[in-house]
Amino acid sequence: xxxxxxxxxxAIIAVVGITSISFTRDQKNFEVAKNLDIYHTLFRELNxxxxxxVSPNKLVKTSIDQMLESLDPYTNYISEDQMEDxxxxxxxxxxxxxxxxxxxxxxxxxxxxxxxxxxxxxxxxAGDEILEVSGKDTKDMSTEDVSNLLxxxxxxPVEIKVQRMGSKKPIxxxxxxxxxxxxxxxxYGMLDNKTAYIRLSQFTANCSQEVQKAYLEMKDKxxxxxxxxxxxxxxxxxxEAVKIVNFFVPQGEEIVSTRGKVKQWDKVYKATAAPMDTxxxxxxxxxRGSASASEIVAxxxxxxxxxxxxxxxxxxxxxVQTTRDLSYNTKLKVTTAKYYIPSxxxxxxxxxxxxxxxxxVGHVPDSLISEFTTKKGRKVYDGGGVxxxxxxxxxxxxTLSIELxxxxxxxxxxxxxxxQNESIPQPExxxxxxxxxxxxxxxVKNSDFKYKSQSQDDFDKLMNTAKQEKYFGLAEAxxxxxxxxxxxxxxxxxxxxxxxxxxxxxxxxxxxxxxQKGAIRSSLNDDKGIKKAIEELDSEMAYAGYFTPGTVIxxx
Numbered sequence: 131x132x133x134x135x136x137x138x139x140x141a142i143i144a145v146v147g148i149t150s151i152s153f154t155r156d157q158k159n160f161e162v163a164k165n166l167d168i169y170h171t172l173f174r175e176l177n178x179x180x181x182x183x184v185s186p187n188k189l190v191k192t193s194i195d196q197m198l199e200s201l202d203p204y205t206n207y208i209s210e211d212q213m214e215d216x217x218x219x220x221x222x223x224x225x226x227x228x229x230x231x232x233x234x235x236x237x238x239x240x241x242x243x244x245x246x247x248x249x250x251x252x253x254x255x256a257g258d259e260i261l262e263v264s265g266k267d268t269k270d271m272s273t274e275d276v277s278n279l280l281x282x283x284x285x286x287p288v289e290i291k292v293q294r295m296g297s298k299k300p301i302x303x304x305x306x307x308x309x310x311x312x313x314x315x316x317x318y319g320m321l322d323n324k325t326a327y328i329r330l331s332q333f334t335a336n337c338s339q340e341v342q343k344a345y346l347e348m349k350d351k352x353x354x355x356x357x358x359x360x361x362x363x364x365x366x367x368x369x370e371a372v373k374i375v376n377f378f379v380p381q382g383e384e385i386v387s388t389r390g391k392v393k394q395w396d397k398v399y400k401a402t403a404a405p406m407d408t409x410x411x412x413x414x415x416x417x418r419g420s421a422s423a424s425e426i427v428a429x430x431x432x433x434x435x436x437x438x439x440x441x442x443x444x445x446x447x448x449x450v451q452t453t454r455d456l457s458y459n460t461k462l463k464v465t466t467a468k469y470y471i472p473s474x475x476x477x478x479x480x481x482x483x484x485x486x487x488x489x490x491v492g493h494v495p496d497s498l499i500s501e502f503t504t505k506k507g508r509k510v511y512d513g514g515g516v517x518x519x520x521x522x523x524x525x526x527x528x529t530l531s532i533e534l535x536x537x538x539x540x541x542x543x544x545x546x547x548x549x550q551n552e553s554i555p556q557p558e559x560x561x562x563x564x565x566x567x568x569x570x571x572x573x574v575k576n577s578d579f580k581y582k583s584q585s586q587d588d589f590d591k592l593m594n595t596a597k598q599e600k601y602f603g604l605a606e607a608x609x610x611x612x613x614x615x616x617x618x619x620x621x622x623x624x625x626x627x628x629x630x631x632x633x634x635x636x637x638x639x640x641x642x643x644x645x646q647k648g649a650i651r652s653s654l655n656d657d658k659g660i661k662k663a664i665e666e667l668d669s670e671m672a673y674a675g676y677f678t679p680g681t682v683i684x685x686x
Contacts, residue, residue, distance in 0.1 A: 169193075201465070204451055208461040214281060216461065220367065221311075221335045226281040227288065228310045229254060231273055234538050238268050238276045240292070241541075244312065245645035252305040256642055257545030258292040261300055265289065284309045295542075296549045317650040318344035325664055326353035329650060330374075333366030333423035338373035345377065345406060355411040355667035357660060358427070361441060365422025368399070368450065368469070375430045376401040378437070380408055383472075385430045388450050390467030395450070411673055412437025413663035416518060421445035429471035429516045435506040435677045438519040440663045446514035448478030473502040479514035507679035517683050519676050520666055522659055528627045530618070531634060533581040534574070540634050543573050548642035557640050557652035562632040570635060571624050579620070586616050 177184060194207045208216050218224045228247025229240050240258040243249035260268050263279040282288060284307055291302045314337035318328045326348040328341060345356070365371075368386070375385045379401050387398045414428045416439055425444045431437045450467040468476050499513040511517070534540050547566070554560050562570075593609055596602040602609060624631065633656070641649040654660060666672050 202449060204447070204449055204463070205465045206463045208453075208463060210459045211278075213459065213461070214278075216463075223309060223311045224281060225284040225307055225309050226277075227252075227254070227290075227305050227307060229280075231260065231276060231280075233273050234541075236269075238271065238273060242641065242646070244310070245647065247310055248305045248308050250645070252303050254290070254292065254303060254305070255294065255545075255548070257541070257548075258294050258301075260290060260292055262291040263288065282307055294549070295545050313340065315340040315344050316646050318348065319651075320348060320351055320353065321357065321654065321660065321664060323351075324354040325357060325667065326351070326355070327357045327359065327654075327660070329359040331363055333363070333368075333370045335367060335370070337366070338370045338377075341374050342377060342406065349407070353410065355413070355664075356437075357413050357415060357663045357667070359415040359660075360420045360424040360428060361415050361417040361659065362419040363421070363424040364419065364445075365424050365447065368423060368426065371423035371426040371430075372399045372401075373403075374427055376403055377406045378408060378410070378412060378431070379405060379434055381405065383434060386426050386469050386471055388467040388469045390450070392466065395452070395467040408436075411667050413520075413667055414439050415659050415663060416441040416444050416516065417524065417659075418442055418445060420516075421447045425477050425516050426469065426471065429475075429477055432516060432519065432683075433472035433475075433502075433504050433510065435504050435508065438666060438673065438676050439516060440520040440666065441518050441522050441659055442524055443517050444477070444515040446477055446479035448476045473504055473510055475500070475502045475510060475512040477512065477515055506677050508677065509680070509682040511683070519683060520662060522662055525630075525658070527630060528623070529583045530581065530623045530627050531630050534579075534631065535634060537579070537581075539574055539577065539579060540631075540638050542577075543570050543635065544638035544642055546573065547639055554639065554643050557644050557648040558655065560636065560640055560652065562635050562639075566635070567628065567632060570631075571621075574624070575620065581618060583616065583618050586618065589613065589616050 173186075173189070176189070177186060191207070191209060198205045198207060214224060227249040228244040229249035230242040230244070232239055232241040238260045240249065240254050240256055240260065242256050243254050260276060262268060263276060266279060268276050268279075280288060280290070287304045287306050289302060289304055291300050293300050312332075312334075314330060314332050314334050316329055316331055318326075321327045326345065328344050330337065330341060368388075372385050379385070381401050381404055383401045385399050385401060387396075389396050412431060414431050414437060416424065416428050420428065420441075421444065425447065428439050428444060432439050448469050449465045450469050451463045452466045454462045454464060456462055468478055470476050499511050502510050502512065504510055547569070589612065593602065593613075596605075596609070636652060637649050640652040644651070666676075
């Protein structure tokens with residue numbers, strides 16, 4: 131009798147549980163239907179009675195964007211007119227002229243023509259102001275509007291009217307559009323007789339093949355070490371990251387796993403192919419701009435003790451997005467899972483709503499950080515981003531340098547210089563001489579360039595506060611003396627910060643003649659990250675020391 135009562139009790143609990151689940155699901159569906167109905171009626175009333183004319187497309191897009199933003203920064207709605215940009219982000223391909231454009235005050239400029247593509251082949255130059263595209267005046271247009279006009283069917287011409295610095299009349303170019311495929315490996319080569327170098331700028335479709343091609347080409351030179359540069363690489367396709375790690379780890383190694391609410395997104399990605407090289411010493415260069423797939427590569431190499439990571443803590447994006455088709459040729463890019471590197475840690479920032487100004491991971495309290503171990507027993511931590519084995523403090527630019535860049539002084543001088551000089555030496559040999567720097571100083575002065583330092587801004591706030599609180603009169607002489615000392619002196623500052631200003635000038639000028647590849651070549655010799663990576667790779671004792679069991683890769 132007792133057993134029968136127990137079974138009846140279990141049956142009742144089971145039925146109640148099923149009913150509860152059913153009720154919860156039905157309740158949720160009702161909430162969805164109810165709120166969609168509210169949204170529909172609200173939108174209808176707003177559209178009919180709002181005092182001014184409203185744009186339905188704009189209102190809906192704004193409401194969708196704000197809704198998704200409340201979830202995480204990476205779940206996005208992709209409207210029909212954004213599909214071309216979305217395809218470019220994932221494939222690196224589009225049909226157009228092959229140039230980067232930017233806005234300078236009210237002008238739309240060619241910022242950088244890509245080498246070997248129509249803009250460069252037909253004669254457009256960095257600094258050219260775009261006046262018209264196919265007869266349409268670009269005045270008051272955004273860069274997105276102009277970009278859309280420049281894109282179009284491959285093998286079809288587009289007429290572009292530009293104003294070139296130093297030219298009295300506008301110049302018209304008939305540029306034949308092409309299918310543009312941006313190389314994910316903008317540069318590779320030997321840094322010295324034993325160190326190979328590959329710069330990977332994005333994880334687009336088939337970028338792993340570009341990395342493989344670059345490495346195999348250099349392997350004939352018998353390199354002892356490889357520097358894989360992922361600085362500023364925002365990520366992209368997860369599978370491309372898996373394939374790149376697979377080149378350097380044994381078949382069967384786990385590289386990354388994903389876990390989400392829907393079980394179909396729970397996957398383990400292993401090295402499935404035979405590797406290219408499992409013994410070469412590796413240093414992966416990263417910084418705060420290295421995100422997503424870049425962090426998978428850097429984190430897996432670190433967790434598997436396959437190489438060292440050099441630079442600054444990475445961005446901290448460990449969320450996986452999947453695109454879902456919506457009606458009217460639109461898409462939803464939705465976060466479906468988190469990814470976990472071999473040690474079991476997730477490098478997603480614990481709180482992605484509070485980051486540094488550049489978007490990278492801010493301070494994470496010790497109480498929220500968990501400890502993990504690498505393959506050889508080194509201690510690593512989660513909490514946000516991949517922490518390098520070898521940390522390099524990022525150089526902070528002076529206020530003067532920041533102002534010279536943001537106000538286009540460096541860009542405009544490079545435009546003027548390239549229009550006046552037909553050629554320059556090879557990137558490795560070109561330098562900013564005393565004469566070139568004197569020309570730049572004169573150019574800046576003639577541009578009536580003025581700027582305020584951060585110290586001056588803070589001082590002005592202090593002085594205003596002192597006046598409000600009536601303390602200013604008690605120390606007016608001291609305030610005035612300090613003010614005169616903080617006043618920026620352009621001549622003095624251009625001398626004081628010549629080194630960093632010259633570096634920016636050199637990069638911009640070289641890119642006018644040798645494009646992106648040339649700018650990279652020019653920077654290699656003075657690159658602090660590359661120098662440090664080579665130093666660690668060249669020392670057998672130092673390199674081997676990083677993989678000692680029990681070593682702690684500190685978050686600080």
